[in-house]
Amino acid sequence: MTPQAHEPGALNGAERSRYARHLALAEIGEAGQTRLKRSSVLLVGTGGLGSPAALYLAAAGVGHLGLVDFDTVDLSNLQRQVLFGTAQIGQSKAEAARERLLQLNPTVQITVHNTRLTAANARQLVETYDVIVDGTDRLATRYLVNDACVLERRPLVSAAIHRFEGQAMTWVPDGKTPCYRCLFPAGEQAVVPSCADAGVLGVLPGVMGSLQATEALKLLLNIGKPLLGRLLVYDALSLSFQEFSFRRRTDCIVCGDHPTLTHLEPENDMAAIDSWDAQQLASTLSGGNIDGLVMVDVREPYEWETGRLPGSLHIPLGQLPGRLAEIPDGRVVFICAGGVRSLSACRIAAQSGRDTINLEGGIYGWAAAFGPPPAP
Ligand SMILES: [Zn+2]
Incomplete structure (x- = not known):
């Protein structure tokens, strides 16, 4: 046994074998490997x-x-x-x-x-x-x-x-x-x-x-x-x-x-907000498990006109604080183009006690997975 083996954090024999290819590198060596261990x-x-x-x-x-x-x-x-x-x-x-x-x-x-x-x-x-x-x-x-x-x-x-x-x-x-x-x-x-x-x-x-x-x-x-x-x-x-x-x-x-x-x-805290990707939303919708689930699209009217998920409501983000009462009871899935504005919407609604889900990737993510949603 080498004297170093008694020092806390020093490498033992098995470790010298395990890390032999590191010990052979001048840039790492025994000092570096011991540093990694600590x-x-x-x-x-x-x-x-x-x-x-x-x-x-x-x-x-x-x-x-x-x-x-x-x-x-x-x-x-x-x-x-x-x-x-x-x-x-x-x-x-x-x-x-x-x-x-x-x-x-x-x-x-x-x-x-x-x-x-x-x-x-x-x-x-x-x-x-x-x-x-x-x-x-x-x-x-x-x-x-x-x-x-x-x-x-x-x-x-x-x-x-x-x-x-x-x-x-x-x-x-x-x-x-x-x-x-x-x-x-x-x-x-x-x-x-x-x-x-x-x-x-x-x-x-x-x-x-x-x-x-x-x-x-x-x-x-x-x-x-x-x-x-x-x-x-x-x-x-x-x-x-x-x-x-x-x-x-x-x-x-x-x-x-x-x-x-x-x-x-x-x-x-945006990170604490639940999020679904397009697949999760699609499988929930196709599973018929949509009781108590409300979809709200917060994009601007010109974006909404280009295509929207069937069954979703439209409230542009800027109007959301004044129109929260229009959203029926239930979990609210917020939707925007890329998933960023919808995150803000989640935060606004969550502050009013609503249970929210952000559609990550937004309509773009949905379109990439399933093709563009239908226009009216
Ligand atoms: Zn910085």
Whole structure:
């Protein structure tokens, strides 16, 4: 036994074998591997992105992994969420992930957070980890993770996927690096592709989640050049990577010179709002399970004229606060073009005590899955 083996966190013999290919790298070596062993990473979401990221981080010997997921494994997840097998259908994703990761590397400590990340718990969750890997497929959660990381000064590796395209960026609290909101300020949210709609190539999150794991390891080891101020865009169809530089906005509401977003407001919590994708809405409608379900389209009249989901009511978002009383009792599915205005509608209605669901991806997502809805 070497003297180091007695130090807390030092590598034992089995670990030296397990991580031999890391120890052979001058950039990692025994010091780096020991550093990984003493490090922690929080994975927000254990789905398409979180699966490969978690597998590689556990394999790499990151000592403590936190898993945030409140979802259960569904058959339709298995096309890309490689943490799970057919036998896990119906199980808690976070618990099933924990089991799989411990099979891979029993020396890693896994903490399961079987909960939805919300404004009420986000800061508390991120503050205890060294690096945060965001693999959520929900736009509102992506902003929430960004805000929590900026406020708690926790490094963040963010990625998103859409059809055949992925994007990734990294943020660190150095006062210079632009955050996710610098890239997509509120109001321009609609340009961010939401992966809840149409579909996604199963291997795409495999590539992007592996890139996230790479970034997380580099940050923990303090090696290489992270994706700071650079948006990496991967196009699987052309097999090409492109990079777009962007800068910190001095007027960014969370990381700018005079931030106005200085704490997370549970009452403004978009991430806590339930959401359905087009498939979920369609299967609910086709299952005839529509008692007590009301669909409200909040687009502008010119958009409504181009096509709408049969049976939906029309109340443009600007008129919603004054017209809430017109909405019949029941759960309200709000619909807009891309799923962003409908999220605001959910918030407005939720404040009046209504039970709301956001149609993620909106009419675009519906059209991509089922073709454009009929015009009148
Ligand atoms: Zn910012």
